[in-house]
Amino acid sequence: MRGDVRPEGGRKAPFFAPAWDVGRLRLDAAGRPLVMGIVNLTPDSFWAGSRPGGIEAAVARALQLADEGADILDLGAESTRPGADEVGPDREQERLLPVLAALRARTGRALSVDTRHAATARLALEAGADIINDVSGAADPDMLALVAERGCGLVLMHMQGTPRTMQHDPRYGDVVAEVTGWLAARARLAEEAGVARERLCLDPGIGFGKTLEHNLALLRGLGAVAGGRPLLVGASRKSFIGALTGAAVADRLPGSLAALAAAFAGGAAVVRVHDVAASVQYLDVLAAVT
């Protein structure tokens, strides 16, 4: 994925990120990060605008995000906001599978499923999902073998602790070095389990067991984090934007766009966002002018 979007003779854009091969599709937004649009099938995700409510509304919302230019649609059926209670695989599957099946029938766009449960991932892949987005970094002992067998894309995200307790008192010596080392170790484990290198995408997990300073250090240090692999950054409307600016969740779009500048500068291959149209426009212009 090379960011030379300039007419002949112009300066080369600095943006460079490896393409992400998720099996059925080779994802490459040619010059800017891929945009992953968030659709939450939960009653309690932290931004109400991401929770359409009901199967039909969720399908319509996802198709709207695809129309707005989302390269990937990410369906989540368990909130992982700080303090959230765990949702078991049965409930998660009830929420997820009807929407996934309906969506698969109506779009060829890459579909991602945000789950930490291998049992849910298996059913989701059978229903046509292309990517498993695992915020636990494949803590479920069956996850890596499943992904290897199916040849789908896999996001491995870093989190310190669990959603219920992760914001109580997160601590690191050097957060960038520790997250980088942890992700590299998980990527090695995945490859040893048979997951092809090009299927992997790594994510520092902004807001997952991190203070404001930890999040800022990671956003400034993104270039180091992925070690040459595709990198995903999810900063959309998160609480560090509120901590910096005092803005309520509903008012954090400008701060979310600023975080996209950091993701772009850090060579992110994918950005996970609530506001697809605004993010696509922002990134298209940023890619053209830098």
Ligand code: HH2
């Ligand atoms: N953030 C959230 C959920 N899933 N997955 C990845 N890979 N990276 C992230 O940063 C990430 C993620 C939290 O955002 P959201 O889905 O909007 O909220 P909730 O967990 O409350 O449903």
